Every structure is written in structure tokens, then in C-alpha cells.
Amino acid sequence: MDMRQLMYFVEVAQQQSFTKAAEKLNISQPALSKCIHNLEDELGTSLFVRKAGTITITDTGKIVLEKAKDLIVHFDYVQNTFRLINPQNKKNISIGCSPILSSVIDIDKLEAFLSDNNKIYMSYGGGTINQLVNMVFSMKIDMAICILYDREYKYLDKVNTEVIYEGKVIYASSGNIDESSKFVTSCDLSACFRSEDDPKVNHTTLYTDYANEIKRMVYYKGFTAIVPDIVLSYWDKDVNTASFVPSINYRIALITNKSMKCSKIIQQLKKHIKNNIDL
Template sequence: MELKQLLYFLEAAKYKNFTKASEVLHISQPALSKMIKSLEDELDMTLMVRSNKTSEITDAGFIVMQYAQKIFSQIDEMTTILNDLTELQRGTIRVGIPPIIGSLYFPSVMAEFHKQYPNISINITEYGGAKVVKSVVEGEIELGVAVLPVDEEMFNIYPIVEDQMKLLLHHQHPLADRDLIHLKELKDEEFIFYHEDFALHDIMWNNFIREGFQPKILFKTSQWDLMSEMVGADLGVTILPESICNRVENKHVNIIDIEPFTPWNLAVITKKDKYLSFAAKRLIEFFL
């Protein structure tokens, strides 16, 4: 059964006249009769009783007509919804954001986006950077905010933040008055560190290994404000992106440059060769 068969039958049933229906459909009357006859043959039922001037719909024809109307109503609704999506009237976007940075850049972006497109819902999942990347690959989320680098062959990459890492020390720490500290000088320190599923964990861990030591981890967390407060309580040291450091208000914490220079660059990522909704494309534009 084809949609065209149902469409032609609906027009014939509407006018109860093959000549009128064929004119509306811009086809010949024999072609219309042949299409409806093929539908009747397929269903093995008579749908219309034809006469010279008018045609009557059978009981079976009424049933087919009712279901055909429902089918075309659903198609019309689908088309409307798709048109709404392209005009950003409705939709849902699934986004993954690392919790350590979620409050820094994105509330204002989300607020502005919501003002312009109030009928689009944004489902935000807080994952560590590594899990954000994995979730984009698996299709759990449409787009994620990840720490660079990521696989450029696998992802579309839209850079949004360029930053660098800084050291946080208690203000009475022996190194607290320095302007620059090398990572090697921190081999005996106790660190407040990041959980393993955060991209920062591997980035900084690998940096320490390259300098010849493994950091001593006192405590692990995903909350940058807790990390800075623990430094302020003189429980250890930590390393955080400069943009996060700029929000630290604890007067007992000193923030110092470290070497070697460690970049912390963020990007919105999407999986290549995967359909991206119109709403998600527009949200990316708000990030950039």
C-alpha cells in the first residue's frame, strides 16, 4: 500500500465524483480509477461503488477513509514539528559539561539562549571531561564541553576558551611569595586533586610524571571551590585554571604561575558524521 493510493482515494471519497477528484489531483480520470482499483485489489474489498454521476463509499471505504485521514494528519503534524525545529520553535538539546567549570561560562550563555528560544529545553549532564568525550562518542549527548586536545578525526571542534593552569598555595606556605614555581619544586607537597574521570587529572598527572615524580594525593574532589577552601585551610596545594582562580576570594590563598606552562583550552565538541539538531547548532553559535 502506498501513500499515493490513500491520497487519491481520499480525494475521490471527498468529492464522490471521479471527474472532480481527478481535476483537483491534476491527473486523468482513468489514472485515478486505476489507482483506486489497485488499492481495492490489494485490500480485496470494494471501497467505492461507482456510477455515472456520483460514487458512494462502502462500509469498508469509510474505515479506510478514517485511517487514511489519521495517517495524513500525522504526516502533517510531523512536517509542522520539523518546520518548527528548523525555526527553533521547539526541541531538546542534550549537553555534557564538566562540573568543575559549569558555573564559570555557561549560565549566562544558557540564559541568553533561553530568552531567544524559550521552547527549547536543554538537558545538562555534569560529567568529567573524559566522560563527556565518551558520551559524545556513544551518542548519549549531542554536544559536550571538553578540554583540548581531543581526536580531531573523530570530533568537530569549536574552541571557546583559552586558559592556563595556576598553583594555589596557603599564604603562609614557604613558596607563597614567589612569582613563578616549577613543578619539580612540588614533589614533596600534598595535593588536593581531581577525580580520575576529569581531563585535568590526566593532564596534570602526566606533567608530574614527565618531571620525574608522582604527586602525593591527599584528597580528590570535583568542586573547585572546595579545593580552594582546603588550600585556604592549609591542608595542601592544588592547581586550577586561571579563570577559576580569578573567582577564589579566600584571603589565605595565594595564586602563582607555574612552569612548564600548561594550557587549559576548552571546546564544544560534536561527533563527526552524526546528525546534529538545528537547536544544537544554534546553541553552539551562542558559545562561540
């Protein structure tokens, strides 16, 4: 049993839905279901009653839920206290990353670099841009790799932002690009142009923050993607592209806490990302 399992369990219980919890946690529903099943196996009891597409927490699940909430609160307190006391001696690095960058940022390379050079380990999580910035600000993670669009973000003025790449949003399609297309884009990006009057955003538009899911919808379902141009560098098939109008710029940035001095490990990691990630 680990804290990740407990956090996932609490989210499912609060949402009363695996689908909604998976969306909130930015993980796939099968992965979330497997995690909860593993937790139930470890505890030797069912935490939810699953029936006809609905879930209901069991009496035992309610007890576990209250204990899990207490454990999570104490876990966060201990983590944050330790970071404030001695940030130089951290043995675990927590990094968040915008899900749309999952095909751009090679997490395996980062983990290998950290392990080889510092004998430490990294945990990785996704989230919306506002969630990731807030997590850095509240010291729940050490650093975030975010894609920032032309819009306002909460807490951004309270954290350090180091831009490592700049680009533009484009259309990408395996067919023709016109107003009759079915569009797919990320939830964060959609906030920049969502409007009932915008013909690019119609009733067939889908929102997902998973880069591979967007690619699949373009390749096999005939959708037109609205994505950062850097994403296409990692697609394995040629597609038609066009400039998004009106123009939307974006920045890929490394986000760290302004009130805490970066540890040597984080400094090394930032340097490694800038020098070795293919941006």
C-alpha cells in the same frame, strides 16, 4: 519517576556503593542518596538494604534493576533515532560540561537563553573528558563544553572541536607554595603529570573534579591547587599563584558530533556561549 532516577539507581546497583556511584556519576553523595530515596518513595518499596556502611539490593530491587536496564536501552535508542530523523525539531538539549568548569560556565544563563529564545529545555551532566567526548560521538548528548589538556583523548578525532579559550595550568594557594604542600587537583588534569617521581604529586594529593571543592580545600584546609588559570577568575578571595612547571596548556572547546549537522538551536547556543560567557 524519570530516566535520571533509573540511571542513577542502575549505577548504584552496579557499584554496590553510593560513594563509588556518586564519583562515577560526578554528583555529590547526598544528592544521589536523595534521588534514590525519592525513587523508593515513588515505588513504595525499598530497593536497597542499608546497614553498617554497606548496601545490598533487595529482591524487589533486582526486579526493578532488570526493568530499568531495558528502559534505558530503549530510551537511548528512541532518542538517537529521533535525532537522526529530524535534528532541527529537537525540543530538549542535552549538554555535558567538564565539572572543573562549573564555576566558569553559568548553566542558569544557558537555560534562560534557550527558554527565552526557543521555548526548549536543557539537561546538564558532567563527566570525565573522555566520557563527554564519547557521549557526543555516540549521540547521547548534543554538545559538550570541555577543557582539553596537553594529552591524547579517545574519539577526539571523530568529533568537531571549536576552541573558545586557551590558558595555562597554575598553582594557587592561600599560603606558601613549595614541595611540602598538600596538593589538590582534578582527576582529568592529574593524568597529565601523575608520576611517583614527581615531588608535586605526593601521598597527600587529593583528586576531585568539583571546582567548589577545590576552592574550599585551598581556602580552609591549606591545600595548594593545581588548576586552569581561568578558574581563579571566579574565586572570591585572593590567593598566591605560581606557574606550573613543566608548563601545561589547556583549551576550552565546544564539542559536537561530526556526523550530524548542527541544528539551528545548537548553532545559536554555540554563538551565545562564545559571545556572552565571561571567558
